[in-house]
Amino acid sequence: MAEFELPTVDLNVYSPKNPAEATIVENYVCTAESSPNIIRHITFDVSGTDLDGKFKVGQSIGVLPPGEDHRGKPHKLRLYSVSSPSKGENGKSNLVSTTVKRAMDEVDGTFYMGVCSNYLCNLKPGDKVKVTGPSGRRYLLPTNAKDFNYVFFATGTGIAPFRGMIMELFEQGITNQVALIFGCPYRTDVIYPNYLHEMEAKHDNFHYIKMISREDRRQDGSKYYVQTAIDDHADTLSPILGAENTLIYLCGMKGMETGIYQNLAKHGFFSYLTLKGDLADRDPSTWTWEEAKKMIKPSVRTFEEVY
Numbered sequence: 001m002a003e004f005e006l007p008t009v010d011l012n013v014y015s016p017k018n019p020a021e022a023t024i025v026e027n028y029v030c031t032a033e034s035s036p037n038i039i040r041h042i043t044f045d046v047s048g049t050d051l052d053g054k055f056k057v058g059q060s061i062g063v064l065p066p067g068e069d070h071r072g073k074p075h076k077l078r079l080y081s082v083s084s085p086s087k088g089e090n091g092k093s094n095l096v097s098t099t100v101k102r103a104m105d106e107v108d109g110t111f112y113m114g115v116c117s118n119y120l121c122n123l124k125p126g127d128k129v130k131v132t133g134p135s136g137r138r139y140l141l142p143t144n145a146k147d148f149n150y151v152f153f154a155t156g157t158g159i160a161p162f163r164g165m166i167m168e169l170f171e172q173g174i175t176n177q178v179a180l181i182f183g184c185p186y187r188t189d190v191i192y193p194n195y196l197h198e199m200e201a202k203h204d205n206f207h208y209i210k211m212i213s214r215e216d217r218r219q220d221g222s223k224y225y226v227q228t229a230i231d232d233h234a235d236t237l238s239p240i241l242g243a244e245n246t247l248i249y250l251c252g253m254k255g256m257e258t259g260i261y262q263n264l265a266k267h268g269f270f271s272y273l274t275l276k277g278d279l280a281d282r283d284p285s286t287w288t289w290e291e292a293k294k295m296i297k298p299s300v301r302t303f304e305e306v307y
């Protein structure tokens with residue numbers, strides 16, 4: 001595997017006890033069409049704070065929602081992946097973007113709304129918000145980023161860091177292969193479709209694969225998930241995954257990693273994985289889901305951010 005070095009990054013310049021004040025500059029729905037899964041692209045202006053120019057793509061920004069929780073304690077910080085490139089949104093070092101899904105749930109007939117995501121999604125340009133960060137020291141592009149191929153696996157808002165990374169890699173003129181596998185339940189939930197289709201049309205070395213889990217069915221009746229792309233798009237992905245200089249990044253829903261790791265192993269791509277227990281001595285087709293969940297960890301070539 002080609003050597004890589006990760007950049008040194010600033011961490012926690014602002015903390016929950018000492019947050020910075022940012023101003024919202026834009027806040028818009030960024031899915032293909034209006035969808036019950038409401039996802040918004042939100043940009044913060046951090047000018048006048050020490051966060052100007054500090055966020056690297058792959059890091060997260062902390063947001064402190066106002067108010068108190070049910071115990072009367074101030075609401076805790078929530079993290080959001082930066083979706084702008086390291087240079088800043090539109091090349092402006094004072095602008096940091098993220099991609100936020102309104103969290104909501106119904107449990108036993110009672111409807112709950114997530115505190116911070118709904119607070120953020122309701123903000124208007126000019127509104128102030130308390131932020132912290134940067135957060136995250138490993139989920140980054142290497143300093144010699146153009147020397148690698150990339151396979152990005154995203155579910156839902158897990159697309160956030162990859163928007164910024166794709167912008168950054170192509171701005172640097174990457175000639176290696178970059179594949180984005182994006183999974184979501186319905187076609188209406190596809191995030192940043194216009195930008196990604198434009199990139200696909202412009203760059204032969206950018207591969208944009210959408211896996212829609214609840215509308216389409218594979219030939220055997222099973223669903224399309226990000227991990228099934230390794231089978232369904234083997235023509236595109238196998239040569240990239242098999243190359244010496246490929247790094248993989250996963251971001252999104254907790255649990256997505258297990259299926260991806262299991263399928264990588266089934267295809268013999270073991271160098272992305274660290275196997276615990278006796279997994280290495282057994283055929284991957286005999287591994288149970290529970291075993292895979294507990295005993296497959298990422299290797300140095302794999303970057304994982306799941307929440």
Ligand SMILES: Cc1cc2nc3c(=O)[nH]c(=O)nc-3n(C[C@H](O)[C@H](O)[C@H](O)COP(=O)(O)OP(=O)(O)OC[C@H]3O[C@@H](n4cnc5c(N)ncnc54)[C@H](O)[C@@H]3O)c2cc1C
Pocket residue numbers: 060078079080081082098099100101102103104105107112113114115116117118157158160305306307
């Ligand atoms: C490193 C990292 C990066 C992240 N990046 C992103 C990102 O880019 N975009 C993004 O959208 N999110 C991201 N997240 C997740 C984000 O931090 C929040 O967890 C998410 O927005 C939900 O927070 P919330 O305050 O809105 O919901 P919370 O108030 O924390 O509630 C969580 C869920 O529980 C439900 N709920 C609330 N009260 C109850 C109850 N009493 N009973 C049952 N259910 C209840 C809510 O409806 C909600 O769905 C990231 C997380 C991490 C750790």
